[in-house]
Amino acid sequence: MTGKRTGGAAVSRRPLRRRLGVIQHDDWPVHHAVGVARLDSVSDDALVAGMAMRDGDAAAAFVRRFERRVFGLAVHVTGQRSLADDIAQVAFTRAWAAASTYDGRRGSVANWLLTITRNAAIDAVRARRLYPVDDERLGRLVDATMRGDGLAGDRTADAAITNADAAAVLERLRALPIEQARAVVLAVLGGCTGEEIAERDGLALGTVKGRIRLGLRRLRTDLASWTEDTER
Amino acid sequence: MTDHPEGDLVDLALGHLAADRQSAVLEHVDSCPSCAELLRQLVAGADDVLTITPPVDPPAGFVDRVLGRLDPPPTAALPAGRAVRWGRAASVAAVLAVGGGVAVATLAPHRLEPQWSAGPTTAARSQTADLRTKTARTVGSAAFRSSEGRTTVSIDVLPGAPAPWYSCRTRLADGTTVELGSWSPGTTTPWTVTLPTTSDPRSIELIAPSGATWAAATFH
Incomplete structure (x- = not known):
């Protein structure tokens, strides 16, 4: 099945205050690992502050912390590992270049970075105009998201806050009617347009957009209430 | 625009609205509090969902490739008593020029490796x-x-x-x-x-x- 993407520039978006991240220990050179390791327990905001000061160790720690999530989002939207590799690199380089403009009062580092990633991925897919929407891939994405794979393996210093926030999102997503939850996941994490989802599921476009609208709105409303309760 | 463009707001929030529609929709949003609130909720809801992105392992060497593309290139922290630089082959020339002849090893292209050097340096x-x-x-x-x-x-x-x-x-x-x-x-x-x-x-x-x-x- 193929889907046509509409044109248009990416919309500027402001993330919410959410914290998450992933630390992956790989074969990074030993000497550098010493410098990066001291930053493994540093907060996300501090790493961005370090990048704004052009601290190479902060940049390395930042990439290590978020690479799996950024690459994951790029893969989900594009469906191609090679293209996702390039997009994920672009996302990190954009974050590096814009680190001095990051404002922690407007949203979390993770959301800031993932929004950069999603916009870059959608722009790349849109530039290719016709793009195959892989039913099996999108099905796996919905399953993995609803299963809570996004909460696994989080070992940052902010893990407690991170997991609480992400778990709250997942709980609210699971509480939505399944058709709304699936439309939301396909649209946000799969990068699908309403037209693509409608074609894939054999539904009217208005129905799909209605599901996305109702799902996102209820998710946000429920989370706002939860946030107020936890901060009270 | 008199009706509330709820479908367009969904596309706008998700980054899919065609450029030729954006100005009209945003103009409506500026004058319609209920649509402005809906757009805010849609954008915030999408941001929330991003936090549960299922992770995927990137290809080997991903970190190196990212650090090799950073512009401007990073500086590095200096351990006490020694100067360390991280960089690609292209940055070695800069070290030599700035450090006044500090000895450094040859680097493989596009590979970040630590470069230890003795003596003074004016590196950041x-x-x-x-x-x-x-x-x-x-x-x-x-x-x-x-x-x-x-x-x-x-x-x-x-x-x-x-x-x-x-x-x-x-x-x-x-x-x-x-x-x-x-x-x-x-x-x-x-x-x-x-x-x-x-x-x-x-x-x-x-x-x-x-x-x-x-x-x-x-x-x-």
Whole structure:
């Protein structure tokens, strides 16, 4: 099945205050690992502050912390590992270049970075105009998201806050009617347009957009209430 | 536009709205509080969902490739007594030029490796650390960058600082303590101060009006 993407520039978006991240220990050179390791327990905001000061160790720690999530989002939207590799690199380089403009009062580092990633991925897919929407891939994405794979393996210093926030999102997503939850996941994490989802599921476009609208709105409303309760 | 463009708002929030529709929709949003609220909720909801993105392992060498593309290239923290640089082959020439003949090993292209060198260097140095209270709660971050005889200190505090202002001071590697001045976290974020010194900060303290140290950052 193929889907046509509409044109248009990416919309500027402001993330919410959410914290998450992933630390992956790989074969990074030993000497550098010493410098990066001291930053493994540093907060996300501090790493961005370090990048704004052009601290190479902060940049390395930042990439290590978020690479799996950024690459994951790029893969989900594009469906191609090679293209996702390039997009994920672009996302990190954009974050590096814009680190001095990051404002922690407007949203979390993770959301800031993932929004950069999603916009870059959608722009790349849109530039290719016709793009195959892989039913099996999108099905796996919905399953993995609803299963809570996004909460696994989080070992940052902010893990407690991170997991609480992400778990709250997942709980609210699971509480939505399944058709709304699936439309939301396909649209946000799969990068699908309403037209693509409608074609894939054999539904009217208005129905799909209605599901996305109702799902996102209820998710946000429920989370706002939860946030107020936890901060009270 | 008289009707509420709810379908367009969904596309706008998800970054899919065609460019030729955006101006009309945004114009409506500016004059329609209910659509402005709906758009805010849609954008915020999408941001929430991003937090549960299922992770995928990137190809081997991903970190190296990202660091190799950073522009401008990063500087590196310097361990005491030695200068270390991270860079690609292209940066070796810069080290030689800046360091006045400091010996460095040849680097493989596009591969970040540590380059140890002895002797003086004028390379920029920078470090970042969390600002923590006595109970180890992270309340912000501090960073410094030393280059060409000047050190710039940047301090950022998360919302919720209990005092309206703080005195800031830093202890330098040469043992001296420098008062950086007073700062109200709610006014300027981050707060940046430049010092005429070649000695790197070892710690930064935020001192409440009561005289007690509220938070401190330690550089290694």
